[in-house]
Amino acid sequence: MGSIIFIVFGLVVLRVIATPFPKKVSYAGAQIWRTALRTPNDILLIKKLFENQDISIWNLSPKRADFLVLEDNKVKIHRQLSSRGLNHTVLILDVQRRVDALKTEPVLWDDNTLRQGHRLTWNRYPTLRIIEEYFNYVADTYPSICKLEKIGSSSENRSITMVGVSNGNPNNMGILVLSGLHAREWIGITSALYILNNIVTKFDQQPEYIKNKNWYFIPLLNPDGYEYSQTVNRLWRKNRRKFKRCYGVDINRNFGKDWAIDGITENHECKDAYAGPFAFSEPESAALRDVVTKAKGKLDALIDIHSYGQLILYPWSARPWHNPDMKVQKNAAEAMTQAIFDSTKNLYKSGETYHMVYPATGSALDWIYASGVTHAFAIETRDTGEHGFLISPHYIEPTGKELFIAVKQLAKVLGPKFVSRGKDYQAWF
Ligand SMILES: [Zn+2]
The missing domain is CATH 3.40.630.10 (Zn peptidases)
Structure with a gap:
């Protein structure tokens, strides 16, 4: 469901690397953050961040949110979370590096x-x-x-x-x-x-x-x-x-x-x-x-x-x-x-x-x-x-x-x- 488990409210605007077709979406510098949610207001803040397309949710439960933050948004999001007294931990330091490490390579017949x-x-x-x-x-x-x-x-x-x-x-x-x-x-x-x-x-x-x-x-x-x-x-x-x-x-x-x-x-x-x-x-x-x-x-x-x-x-x-x-x-x-x-x-x-x-x-x-x-x-x-x-x-x-x-x-x-x-x-x- 994942679905079921996370609802993504916002679409993050993605940068596209200028490479020959097909153009791959890059997540260079993007990170996955986790924030513990304590009150309904905390959830509302996360929801607002989605709606403004500042973050993309990976996983959401009443108690916590995991979300993707693009490089250019890190300072802004950090400031908004801090102003509410919300801390975050970094789950994935460099999303693109992780994507590259897990590339599917062709399996040849042998x-x-x-x-x-x-x-x-x-x-x-x-x-x-x-x-x-x-x-x-x-x-x-x-x-x-x-x-x-x-x-x-x-x-x-x-x-x-x-x-x-x-x-x-x-x-x-x-x-x-x-x-x-x-x-x-x-x-x-x-x-x-x-x-x-x-x-x-x-x-x-x-x-x-x-x-x-x-x-x-x-x-x-x-x-x-x-x-x-x-x-x-x-x-x-x-x-x-x-x-x-x-x-x-x-x-x-x-x-x-x-x-x-x-x-x-x-x-x-x-x-x-x-x-x-x-x-x-x-x-x-x-x-x-x-x-x-x-x-x-x-x-x-x-x-x-x-x-x-x-x-x-x-x-x-x-x-x-x-x-x-x-x-x-x-x-x-x-x-x-x-x-x-x-x-x-x-x-x-x-x-x-x-x-x-x-x-x-x-x-x-x-x-x-x-x-x-x-x-x-x-x-x-x-x-x-x-x-x-x-x-x-x-x-x-x-x-x-x-x-x-x-x-x-x-x-x-x-x-x-x-x-x-x-x-x-x-x-x-
Ligand atoms: Zn799913």
Whole structure:
């Protein structure tokens, strides 16, 4: 959700280096600061700074804000924070240096990748092309349990792919694993790929509660944004819909449950959390809507993976009150955080998005839950801010493992039990 977790109120005006096409956005001298928030007035100050486009928010909760400050704004922002008695710590000293250090380099075919059959590794973030190759690889290599479905096309006409994994048992419960709504949250996308890879390539070794599920993987719902974040602007969040003045809708604000509530939503096309002109205006959110609508009655759980913050979140995101299934979700979320802690000693927290992080309208989480998927969760992966979105590929594997532990725990909670769905139920395969 990241979404859910941070709402970006302002778009920082970025300098563009004069290089041959494509022009890369530079964050030279920019820093990530963290400020503890103590009063509603502190939050208002941060909000004002966003609105004046002086800072760009990375992560926001009722207690603290992480945000990006461009070099030229450092003195001004420092002065404004100090005048309120607010201190800040520097989380990332030079954003551009970090971006450069984490550049995705081309992975060439070699003896090892040829033998493996694909170029996806856990040592670096994959390009869009490598992800697509990998989808084809699993479908070709495991045709008896795995199939691809093109669920839509992005606004720049790239394919949006769903990978279905099932043993064909007609009574399986269904779990949707979703990621890549937000372009810059690369470690969420690799985590979804990690889970997919483990289930597909080690299917026979999985427990019954994993095997007897229909898995729906959509690891990259926003291919245009991802490509743009790899080639032009590492910190791009939205899709790449072209508007008059700016580009992009925040896909995770574009769903038709509590869409664009006044006072919470961003209505301007230049803002990082722009909700779009109307609910489901975007091909990416519409594609997901159609999948969920078509699978009605067959989907029992959702994991929507974002970064960052180490949180397991459940609805509502846009409303302060409890949803009717909150207790069930709370128990499952606590079982997931406990399973992660038991295995890795890494601490994840859980709660309702609205209270844990910040109100967010039109989220995929709220809409999918409202469509009848009781076990609906958004997970914010590592870390808690030290690296934020610029987390090193070194963490791809440990983060993927953690997410797989959470997903396994959820599958276990749902159980291997067979639910009778009546005569008109048709399996995915
Ligand atoms: Zn997100």
